[in-house]
Amino acid sequence: MRSEPVLVTGATGYVGGRLVPLLLDSGCKVRVMGRSMAFYLVHSMTSRNKDFAEADRRAAIEPLNL
Numbered sequence: 001m002r003s004e005p006v007l008v009t010g011a012t013g014y015v016g017g018r019l020v021p022l023l024l025d026s027g028c029k030v031r032v033m034g035r036s037m038a039f040y041l042v043h044s045m046t047s048r049n050k051d052f053a054e055a056d057r058r059a060a061i062e063p064l065n066l
Contacts, residue, residue: 003029004029005028005029005030005031006023006030006031007031008020008023008030008031008032008033009034010033010035011032011033011034012034012036012038013034014038016034017038
């Protein structure tokens with residue numbers, strides 16, 4: 001286990017907001033930095049997606065298909 005804290009910049013953003021809880025759950029000491037409050041406004045609200053929350057969860061954990 002790390003003894004020094006992990007610095008997460010952009011902790012109020014989409015990625016940082018999901019990374020910090022994972023680091024804390026794994027036992028890391030965490031220091032965070034954010035410029036301001038941030039809101040995630042990009043979503044998967046298309047006509048083919050009926051479960052928008054599930055589509056967002058899937059998009060957050062699956063790699064991009066580029």
